[in-house]
Structure formats: C-alpha cells, structure tokens
Amino acid sequence: MMFLVAAVALFVTMVLILVRLYAGPIVYDRVLAVNSFGTATVLFIAVLGFLTGRPDFLDIALLYALINFVGTIAVLKFFRYRALGDIPQMPAHPGEER
C-alpha cells in the first residue's frame, strides 16, 4: 500500500520532469532534467521491486544509478569538448583554454 503511494508520487514527478525536459529552454536545463529523471527512475525501479515482491529489481536499480551518473558526465563532457575520448589540448585547469 505504502509502496503504491510512493510509485504514484514518483510517476507524477517523472511526468513533471518530462514536461521540463521538453520545454528546455537551454541545453543544461535538459541535462539537469535527464539527471533528475534518472534519480526518480532508480527509486521507481526499487519501489516497483517492493511492490511486486521481487527484490531482484534492486540490482537493476543499482546498475541504473551507475549508468545515470556516467551518462550525465559523458553528455556534459561531449557538450564542452565535442569529443568523448582523450582530448589533446585539455586544459589542466578550466579557464586556461581562453
């Protein structure tokens, strides 16, 4: 019962965040929305595991948390340097590139 409350609340939150994801307006709003959506999804998967009585879902939630963080950082790195591998002229301290 209480997990049903949490699942509905998380679902509403995810819909609200999706509206912000669509509305933007700047690209960092969208990245932030994707990150929050990921956190909500992790909790939603965990709650679903409790709701359906299958604790194996927690492993999926843990994995999703890892992927969500790495994905956010990768997207931000791509926006900043337009590359994902080694960056030849990566500044030792941000700000020295200019």
Added chain:
Amino acid sequence: MDIPALIVEILSWASIVVGSFLMIVSGIGMLRFPDFWSRTHAASVGDSGGMILLILGMCLQSGLTLITVKLIIMGIFLIITGPTATHAVANAALVTGWRPKTAADLEPETGVPYSDLPEPTVRGQ
C-alpha cells in the same frame, strides 16, 4: 502486532509519504522556477531529501536482510554522485557563459569566473 513492529511501520510510512511529497515538490519546482539556476536547486530537493527518505523507508520495511545492504549501498552511491552531477551541470553552464542572476536588492559579487564571456542566446526564441 507488538509495539516495536508498530513503531517501525509508522516510521517507514512517514518517511515514504514525506519522501514522495518531496519528490513531487521537486517536480513542481522544476516547472515553476523561472531560470536555469533556480531549477538546479529544485532538482536537488528530490535528489537529496526525497531520495534519502524513500530509501530510509524501504530499509525500515525490509528489516535486517541483504536487501537493506543493497539499499544502503545504493543510497551512499546516490548521495555521492547526486551533488557531483548537479555541480557538473551548473559548472558547465557557467563555463559556457550563462550568467547567474543576482537579486535586485543585492550587490553583485566582483570577480565571478567567466563573467567576461558573452551571454549565449537561446536558439529558436
């Protein structure tokens, strides 16, 4: 139902309901707040308070099992990575020239990094 079990039940109900409320509040804040800088704060309500309370409620429900250990590992991981990701987004916005706003009645601090960059324009507006 004996008394300790009842207390645990009430505590987990309370933390899950309050955590769900905080998640919805964070969603509402992300829609209501006017600009990017304030929206980062709205997102951090759900990422810290809502997340901690929901995981605490689930831990109390599952008792002393391996599930609790997994939940705690997940909680510690989210506590470390959530602020790091928020900081990374805010820092990337600052580095590309998005200017943080200062309230009208406050003196803007001097020497804010990257404040000499031109403000980018929003495409399609």
Added chain:
Amino acid sequence: MRTILSALALFGLWLLMSGVYKTLIIGLGAASAIFAVYMVRRMDRVDQDHLKVPLKPFRFITYAVWLVWEVVKSNVTLTKLILAPDLNLRQHIFRVPNTQKSELAEVIFANSITLTPGTITVETEGDAFWVHAVSFDESDHEALADMDRRVTSFETGAA
C-alpha cells in the same frame, strides 16, 4: 598484503550482493574477485595512485549526522519556497573561502554544500568556492563558514 585485503574486500562485497550460496557460484565469485585484483595490479605499474583517507572516523560520523539535520532544515525551507504562491527568489552567487588541506576534505565540503538544497557549488578556485544560493540570506555566509570549520575539524593533521 594490500592485494589480499582488497581481494577479500571485493569478495565480501560480492557475497553481500549475490545472496546465492552454492559452491559453484561462490567459486565463480572468488575467481572474479581475484581476477579484478590481478587486473588492478597489472595496471598499478602505470598508475601509482594510492588511496589515502586523512579523516578521523568518529568525528566524521558526527559530522554526517549533523549534515543530515542540515539537509532536513534546508529541505523544509526550499519546500516552503517552491509551494509559496509568489516566488520571492533572492538569487546570489558569492565566494566561500575553504580551509581544508587535503583534496578529499575539499570535495566533502563542496559536496556537502551542494547536497543541502538551496546552495550549489558552481566553481572551485584555489582556496575558495563560488556558491550559488536561490534564496540568499545574510546569515548564509556565517552558516557556510561554520560548515567549513566542521569539515576542517575532522581532517587529520588539522588542530
């Protein structure tokens, strides 16, 4: 010694995560822990990065409890701010000096600032952070200096 300890730690983590205790499965888990440590040892020839944790454990736990209380307080503040009919935001970006010696303690301080809703570390700069606050109050400077003192106090090597 370090190798055996890390292999044991990895195997313990594996035991906690798996929950299936059959001989074959446990053997596979032990094999994967040993393989991971072997790979890390091979990489160690290039990467001499050893983890040091210059923290006092008991004071750190005290700080964590205090930090949870701070998170609760600022969550209440921000919830009121979001649900208020008129949004009276008072955004401000300001400089917060930090006094930590080790990088780990600096990271803990910056992450604590960001973890409490309402303040976000935006940029680091030598011995100070730039912090963005959504509803700035003149007492925020004092509150963040207090947090800075608390973080510095559980660092080893500090007074």
